[in-house]
Amino acid sequence: MGAGGHDAEVLSEARTDHALISGLVGRARDIAGVAGRQWDVLNDRTGLVVRVDDVVVKAHRNGTDAAILAARLRIATYLEAQRILLQPVRSREGRLLFEVEDRLVTIWPAGEPVRPDDVDAVPWEHAAHLLARLHTIPTRGRDVAGPLPPAGAPHRVARGVAGLGDGSASAEIRRAFATLPAWTYSAGDTPAGSGSVVHGDWHLGQLVWHGTARETPGWRLIDVDDLGIGAPAWDLARPAAWFAAGLLPPRDWGRLLTAYRAARGPAVPPEGDPWPALDAPARAFTVQSAAVAVARAREAGRPLDDVAIALVDACRRIANVALRPCGYGDQ
């Protein structure tokens, strides 16, 4: 935003779909009442996300199920009451879900994310606390009224692997994928006893500082696209995968894990080795992240970068461990 923003009238300079962006900015004006003089595309990979003044408008990815998204928005409203997740902006008629250019659209208050170039500022303890509170929300009774969809993480893993091509890196990733239990890539196979409310796509970009006069300021989770019932270990699995791939300093991983345990999060036992609980989803996210990194490098005609290479190396180790006599057992 600010210097990086665009003049709303100069749509010819847009990086992505002009008509869609124009429609999103218009919706922000109509529904959220913002002036809409400044806008900025925050993300155009996983659904188009545009910030317009103090709100963020999201066009959800093609093929998003309206009924499931509506159920997720209903949970978001409940979770804001718990100061866990931002809640969507409603229209005057109370609607949460809109349509622009055949895409499902939601509007959110804009929070301030941690900047990716300021990794020392990451509030690991706050993140752990929010996740632990999310995971301990009762899933029965009146607290989260209505049915909850399954978390989207397994679908995300399946989608990542479906985009693999040929070549040696893809072959390594497929070998690692072959070690995964079915519940990590097929939502229908979720094991019994894994019924927590989980974010489903948690990473450091899903954490914002939000402060307004109306609501209590604080750190909040954002993004409901994969929110639902699942194994709570999913939400620790991506940082766990990064740590196991040598991409996240042990100190940072230790802060997240220690604080999550201190907040009595249910994804890992309170003490001892956390890996029996984390291993399968962490392997799944390693496979998924490697697959997406390889696919993006191929699309852009670039060689694999350091991060992609570290993830593919981790996939090779995953497959090699599976060949040992004790392997992964039932994990």
Next chain:
Amino acid sequence: MQCPKCHSLMRTYNRSGVQIEQCDNCRGIFLDYGELESLTQLEAQWAQQVPPPPPAAPGYPPQQPAWGSHPPYHGHHKRHGVSRLFFSS
């Protein structure tokens, strides 16, 4: 006092300075004037508590899985690697 619902005996408990009457029979809870507000306030304070700082890590360095990286951290990846943990993959 007697439970207004099932007329069994109610017992008085003290929770964080708030007096609560609970029925021994139906487990119903009776709150006097202002007690609900006191409880709500206490809950809000709890929810806003800053998470405790990490204790001087007994389990440090954290354990790696069998397929973990050796060495556990590629220092040269630091900026690049962690910064990619800010995006959906």
